[in-house]
Amino acid sequence: xxxxxxxxxxxxxxxxxxxxxxxxxxxxxxxxxxxxxxxxxxxxxxxxxxxxxxxxxxxxxxxxxxxxxxxxxxxxxxxxxxxxxxxxxxxxxxxxxxxxxxxxxxxxxxxxxxxxxxxxxxxxxxxxxxxxxxxxxxxxxxxxxxxxxxxxxxxxxxxxxxxxxxxxxxxxxxxxxxxxxxxxxxxxxxxxxxxxxxxx
Numbered sequence: 001x002x003x004x005x006x007x008x009x010x011x012x013x014x015x016x017x018x019x020x021x022x023x024x025x026x027x028x029x030x031x032x033x034x035x036x037x038x039x040x041x042x043x044x045x046x047x048x049x050x051x052x053x054x055x056x057x058x059x060x061x062x063x064x065x066x067x068x069x070x071x072x073x074x075x076x077x078x079x080x081x082x083x084x085x086x087x088x089x090x091x092x093x094x095x096x097x098x099x100x101x102x103x104x105x106x107x108x109x110x111x112x113x114x115x116x117x118x119x120x121x122x123x124x125x126x127x128x129x130x131x132x133x134x135x136x137x138x139x140x141x142x143x144x145x146x147x148x149x150x151x152x153x154x155x156x157x158x159x160x161x162x163x164x165x166x167x168x169x170x171x172x173x174x175x176x177x178x179x180x181x182x183x184x185x186x187x188x189x190x191x192x193x194x195x196x197x198x199x200x
Contacts, residue, residue, distance in 0.1 A: 046163035055165035067176035074180030100167025125154035
């Protein structure tokens with residue numbers, strides 16, 4: 001999985017039309033195959049509703065601290081750039097979908113496989129967080145942010161597995177951060193070769 005994603009980001013993301021969809025298909029197949037091989041049900045890995053409350057309680061402070069903190073910094077720096085309110089539903093819906101896809105990989109794949117391999121929740125969480133950060137190289141801001149939040153998310157997920165909530169929180173926080181902080185810090189949230197392209 002790591003090689004699949006890194007090769008896409010760094011080598012073949014723009015090699016042919018539809019490369020993104022090929023990557024997504026491979027990503028989904030690897031996650032599905034991993035879950036089946038481990039004998040895990042969809043509910044077990046976090047596709048459930050009974051843990052919505054506990055998961056929301058856990059992520060609320062993260063969104064408030066990191067998302068709210070970004071807005072406060074952006075306000076101080078004069079870099080807030082939120083879209084007109086009419087566009088927020090669409091932006092948030094796309095952010096939630098994209099965040100969900102990433103959290104499925106982070107939590108249902110990397111965290112669970114590291115826990116199985118290392119036989120330690122304490123080690124599995126930072127291992128998953130650091131692996132997640134690899135996909136955000138060479139952006140130093142995103143590498144640091146994803147390593148920290150990825151590790152915390154894995155620890156929370158173990159106690160309240162709910163991919164819907166963590167995916168939504170990921171999308172909301174990313175939106176708040178990207179629309180608040182200046183591009184000199186976020187580099188437009190770009191990773192891989194696109195990190196060095198600041199235009200557009």
